[in-house]
Amino acid sequence: MKNIIFKRLIMIIPVLLAVTFLVFGIMEMTPGDPAIAILGADATPESISLVHQQLGLDQPFLVRYGKFVLNLLHGDLGTSYKNNLDVMGQLMQRLPNTLLLAGLALIFATAVGVPVGIISARKQYSLLDNICMVGTLLGAAAPNFWLGLMLVLFFSLRLGWVPATGMVSGAGFAKSLIMPVITLGFQSAALIARMTRSAMLDVLRADYVDTARSKGISESQVTFRHQFRNALIPIVTTMGLQLGVMIGGAVTVETVFAWPGIGRYILESINLKDTPCVLGAVVMLAIILAIINLIVDIIYAYIDPRIKSQYETITGKRR
């Protein structure tokens, strides 16, 4: 198992190299000269070329890319064109906000989605099941930024229960999290509920379930120890995918709630044509996504011993 984890960690490196190259290439095509952005439109050619030298922009593309990768290895993502701040430092301020938001949203989505899915599957075709499934269809179709606006409209402007936007420090912090978390997690809750339902239906009438019942164990034990555990793989897959989608897609929710996360940071940097910031943030997100995928794979092995032994035979063969 340790071997597999190590191997997967090593495999992240070439992917990251390629990702940085891809994004570096995309940002290279961005129109507009950062020197003009810094100096203003009436800058003289001499001062522009001086700034180019300072930023290293006079060097060829591959040299700059190479330098970027070397610095990345030291944990240095460069400095912002706009305010000369260290990109890594700025990211470290913003990243926890997004991770907190997405993590809580995933917990919310699981806490709602899994029970709804289990109940729907156990009472298939009942009124309750139909109501839940219509709810998940609507939930999956509602754009999250619009849902956020609706929550603000109702709970902040009408009822005044929670602050409309922003991150409140101190006692109000938890309160200011409620709406962003629900907004970001709602769609995932719907998808997790649907996935849980169909995964549970798959195992509902499996032979081993009949065996378990015939042994005379209680119905809740049948549900949780025999059915749910076997239905977990697709559910965990969906959760992992959803966490990635939420971290990447948080930008709209962060915009609605003026949440100081990494999505808004990228958006602001894009609008300011601040290439090092965009690049650094995208690379950071790619690293996080790769780690999430790895964690999901490790969780598989713990849920399903069959997968664990599969992993072990793979490493055994290759060694």
Place this chain on the structure above:
Amino acid sequence: MAQHKDTKAIAIRSRSLLQESWLRFRENKTAIAGMTILVILIIISISTIVIDLVDGGATYDKYVISQNLRQKLALPSAAHPFGCDEYGRDLLFRMLWGARYSLFSGIACICLATIFGGTLGAIAGYYGGKVDNFIMRLMDVMMAVPATILAMAIVAALGANMRNLLIALAIPGIPKYARVLRSSVMTVKGSEYIEAAKAVGASDKLIILEYIIPNAMTPLIVQATLGVSNAIMSIAGLSFIGLGIQPPAPEWGSILSSARTYMRDAWHISVIPGLAIMISILALNLFGDGLRDALDPKLKK
């Protein structure tokens, strides 16, 4: 008598795959409901485009773009069933004229992604080995960046307009369709009729185009239909954060974006466009699910 029976039997047997699928699809009421909504949306989009073409954009300029500040933020009434926006423009007209952006750009974007992704996937699946490895590692790299973020970076690089938005949303979609078609091509490749075609000396091109693609298309079509709803969501989302279709064009997401400022006084501007987006996506999802069940009964649970 006997003759009649025979012709009837033959008629039943000779139903094409398309007819068979349609018969199954027809029985699915929610799928039909989804399709009906879609048809209505398509009719709205096409008729507004036709109106624009016929009168050279006069209606568009008069009702959708030109401002009338006297009825600024007017609430829904008999004269303006959906109310008016912050410049006094009738929201109903803006919604109708905005339908085309969501629908057609969603479809166009997925067409781009399926054509490129499908081609790459078919090549990877058919040739296997090094080619497969190279293409699929490339796809892994593209999947390593969150789709929304990749789209944002591409829009930033190319500039925010309609065409670039389509490209930016199509590119992150490519790996998904490549994977889908690759795996179905690999399944079909092993079948006996492909071996037979090879044995009689058919060329690679002929085998791919004539035998493999038609047999491997079903999962791709289903994925693509469901992908359109994702694309619509992304187009609205990017326009909402200001990287998509720019105002004054009446794109639903960008209407929502400007509605935020006036939420306290004019709830209708932020409610109606979102409902419209939700209904379109719901319709596409229902249609797509129905299509999946009809085209591939094996997948139905």
